[in-house]
Amino acid sequence: MTDSDKYCIIMAGGIGSRFWxxxxxxxxxxxxxxxxxxxxxxxxxxxxxEQIIPVENIIIVTAERYKDLVKSQVPQIMEENILLEPHxxxxxxxxxxxxxxxxxxxxxxxxxxxxxxxxITNENxxxxxxxxxxxxxxxxxxxxxxxxKPTRPETAYGYIQxxxxxxxxxxxxxxxxxxxxxxxxxxxxxxxxxxSGEFLWNSGIFIWxxxxxxxELESYLPEIANSFKDGTDFYYTDEEARYIKGIYExxxxxxxxxxxxxxxxxxxxxxxxxxxxxxxxWHSLYVQSHKDEKDNVIMAEPALIDExxxxxxxxxxxxxxxxxxxLDGYMVIDTPDVLLICRRNETSFKDAVTDLAVHELNKYx
Amino acid sequence: MTDSDKYCIIMAGGIGSRFWxxxxxxxxxxxxxxxxxxxxxxxxxxxxxEQIIPVENIIIVTAERYKDLVKSQVPQIMEENILLEPHxxxxxxxxxxxxxxxxxxxxxxxxxxxxxxxxITNENxxxxxxxxxxxxxxxxxxxxxxxxKPTRPETAYGYIQxxxxxxxxxxxxxxxxxxxxxxxxxxxxxxxxxxSGEFLWNSGIFIWxxxxxxxELESYLPEIANSFKDGTDFYYTDEEARYIKGIYExxxxxxxxxxxxxxxxxxxxxxxxxxxxxxxxWHSLYVQSHKDEKDNVIMAEPALIDExxxxxxxxxxxxxxxxxxxLDGYMVIDTPDVLLICRRNETSFKDAVTDLAVHELNKYx
Numbered sequence: 001m002t003d004s005d006k007y008c009i010i011m012a013g014g015i016g017s018r019f020w021x022x023x024x025x026x027x028x029x030x031x032x033x034x035x036x037x038x039x040x041x042x043x044x045x046x047x048x049x050e051q052i053i054p055v056e057n058i059i060i061v062t063a064e065r066y067k068d069l070v071k072s073q074v075p076q077i078m079e080e081n082i083l084l085e086p087h088x089x090x091x092x093x094x095x096x097x098x099x100x101x102x103x104x105x106x107x108x109x110x111x112x113x114x115x116x117x118x119x120i121t122n123e124n125x126x127x128x129x130x131x132x133x134x135x136x137x138x139x140x141x142x143x144x145x146x147x148x149k150p151t152r153p154e155t156a157y158g159y160i161q162x163x164x165x166x167x168x169x170x171x172x173x174x175x176x177x178x179x180x181x182x183x184x185x186x187x188x189x190x191x192x193x194x195x196s197g198e199f200l201w202n203s204g205i206f207i208w209x210x211x212x213x214x215x216e217l218e219s220y221l222p223e224i225a226n227s228f229k230d231g232t233d234f235y236y237t238d239e240e241a242r243y244i245k246g247i248y249e250x251x252x253x254x255x256x257x258x259x260x261x262x263x264x265x266x267x268x269x270x271x272x273x274x275x276x277x278x279x280x281x282w283h284s285l286y287v288q289s290h291k292d293e294k295d296n297v298i299m300a301e302p303a304l305i306d307e308x309x310x311x312x313x314x315x316x317x318x319x320x321x322x323x324x325x326x327l328d329g330y331m332v333i334d335t336p337d338v339l340l341i342c343r344r345n346e347t348s349f350k351d352a353v354t355d356l357a358v359h360e361l362n363k364y365x
Numbered sequence: 366m367t368d369s370d371k372y373c374i375i376m377a378g379g380i381g382s383r384f385w386x387x388x389x390x391x392x393x394x395x396x397x398x399x400x401x402x403x404x405x406x407x408x409x410x411x412x413x414x415e416q417i418i419p420v421e422n423i424i425i426v427t428a429e430r431y432k433d434l435v436k437s438q439v440p441q442i443m444e445e446n447i448l449l450e451p452h453x454x455x456x457x458x459x460x461x462x463x464x465x466x467x468x469x470x471x472x473x474x475x476x477x478x479x480x481x482x483x484x485i486t487n488e489n490x491x492x493x494x495x496x497x498x499x500x501x502x503x504x505x506x507x508x509x510x511x512x513x514k515p516t517r518p519e520t521a522y523g524y525i526q527x528x529x530x531x532x533x534x535x536x537x538x539x540x541x542x543x544x545x546x547x548x549x550x551x552x553x554x555x556x557x558x559x560x561s562g563e564f565l566w567n568s569g570i571f572i573w574x575x576x577x578x579x580x581e582l583e584s585y586l587p588e589i590a591n592s593f594k595d596g597t598d599f600y601y602t603d604e605e606a607r608y609i610k611g612i613y614e615x616x617x618x619x620x621x622x623x624x625x626x627x628x629x630x631x632x633x634x635x636x637x638x639x640x641x642x643x644x645x646x647w648h649s650l651y652v653q654s655h656k657d658e659k660d661n662v663i664m665a666e667p668a669l670i671d672e673x674x675x676x677x678x679x680x681x682x683x684x685x686x687x688x689x690x691x692l693d694g695y696m697v698i699d700t701p702d703v704l705l706i707c708r709r710n711e712t713s714f715k716d717a718v719t720d721l722a723v724h725e726l727n728k729y730x
Binding site: 021315317319320321322323324325326327332334336337338339340341342343346364 | 386680682684685686687688689690691692697699701702703704705706707708711729
């Protein structure tokens with residue numbers, strides 16, 4: 001495989017409601033610099049992959065409304081590589097669209113598919129893992145998912161049950177057969193999963209060659225696959241958007257995990273040892289962030305915090321003084337038009353407000 | 366006494382730090398519409414007095430820095446009646462300045478002196494009380510303070526001990542001789558005061574004729590009195606500001622209560638039955654405000670408040686959504702550049718932050 005056959009598809013269409021009110025429909029999590037690194041998750045994701053994949057081979061799939069955000073945040077990405085989804089249809093149509101469009105240009109592609117809004121640490125291990133998996137996938141008929149060894153019974157993640165009997169060694173990395181995919185188990189089940197030693201967290205990062213994924217899409221999601229296959233004449237033309245709009249209006253939303261990965265016999269999960277978090281909850285942000293001596297995560301400067309413990313204090317206003325006294329285990333999220341104060345263990349803002357009132361939130365979403 | 370001899374001196378120079386962060390040095394409490402009536406305390410105070418005193422006889426004493434605020438909030442007040450203090454010197458110099466300047470114009474004035482930032486309810490009783498006291502004071506050598514019957518052992522107020530043996534009846538209103546003035550007693554003492562039945566809250570509203578107050582100023586605060594008396598030639602001229610600057614730089618700050626009212630034999634306290642609060646603390650704002658069924662004072666719209674009790678939720682941003690869950694007895698005060706969250710019973714923001722950090726607050730004061 002030459003470098004010119006290596007591709008990356010970055011999925012950047014999510015609306016990231018779990019970080020509300022910091023994330024909004026208009027600026028979801030992937031476009032935010034939640035950790036204060038100076039770069040958004042999308043920018044971090046792109047620059048990570050640019051180290052191993054030619055920039056002209058990086059494809060971003062996003063929603064139509066985020067087109068300008070993507071172009072302004074990652075201007076190095078070619079315009080024809082920014083694919084716009086007219087509706088949200090989960091990951092399978094997203095991947096199928098990018099795959100069939102890419103096939104028209106390069107039928108020898110080997111592809112890594114990645115979310116745009118995850119935290120990766122130990123970047124060198126991450127890159128090495130991707131390279132090893134791509135090298136293997138380039139000439140093997142397999143569909144890799146990267147699996148992360150769980151460190152806690154997290155209920156917000158997806159889990160992959162491995163088949164330890166079916167194991168291959170790839171230049172020092174272990175990959176296993178796959179028994180099941182389970183999204184967001186309850187706390188008891190998550191504990192059973194972690195204790196069993198059989199389960200890995202589903203990172204949502206996939207690696208395969210283009211012919212294998214097309215075959216499996218055509219086998220398990222033939223309707224979706226054929227819709228995008230039939231569009232071949234329109235890709236890279238003025239007709240593309242209109243054609244895609246028709247497909248998205250007709251097709252059902254389904255994830256690649258359920259639609260393909262769980263059904264195919266070609267799934268392998270590669271155990272990855274880099275640091276990973278999907279940072280999908282305020283709790284996970286809290287876990288990943290630097291804490292002061294009282295276990296507070298203070299993302300505000302200036303701030304006067306007294307008799308306060310285990311709390312998140314965040315404002316998006318860099319000139320605003322936060323004065324907080326006597327809170328324990330709360331989060332205070334101050335944005336220009338929403339102030340959220342609730343316990344840190346609220347899993348989402350939707351739990352923080354009464355059901356009756358949710359309709360009032362529409363303009364703040 | 367004709368209407369043209371009735372004057373009102375409104376003291377509007379306070380910095381109102383107790384309502385921080387809503388009040389600031391740049392816009393203290395008297396210029397704010399804290400209760401959401403649509404008018405500031407100063408505007409309410411002026412329009413109350415305009416019902417019984419000719420508008421051209423209303424004098425406002427304020428700090429130089431608030432000149433524009435006063436002119437914009439109460440444009441009906443004559444420019445020559447807006448007196449500017451170059452330094453803060455408590456109430457005695459403030460009253461002496463206004464008194465000696467006024468004397469040059471009208472040596473027959475009868476005057477009510479009033480703070481600008483108090484809450485008055487039962488306005489008709491208030492106005493009737495003032496009128497009765499002015500009518501009496503016009504031709505009696507007395508200095509009235511209005512005293513409010515205490516309803517709780519408030520530690521933030523001043524108390525006046527009455528001499529029940531010295532009692533006069535003024536058209537149905539009772540006035541008593543004065544034994545002592547006590548500022549802000551501790552909780553035990555306040556309870557003794559209230560239980561004794563001898564004490565009234567000091568409203569800071571005074572009524573007297575101009576000759577009586579000048580006499581008493583000259584007897585008990587001769588240095589201050591003579592400084593302002595000596596300025597007679599400069600009042601209403603271009604020289605006034607320069608002359609006043611010199612006096613204020615030299616003179617000490619002292620309250621009219623300690624400097625005159627407690628020492629003179631001419632003090633009488635008139636018992637008033639209108640509703641009064643100096644609204645000097647968040648607690649007093651809470652007490653005076655409309656509460657929801659869970660005893661919350663919500664000064665924010667829209668707001669989604671859940672499992673929250675006995676709290677104050679306030680934002681100055683009329684477009685901002687406040688989402689609060691699980692707070693009990695807190696106050697959340699959101700302003701453009703400060704967010705304060707602490708227990709409602711904090712008596713002032715200064716208790717809400719550590720002493721070490723107070724210097725950082727300077728730019729937010």
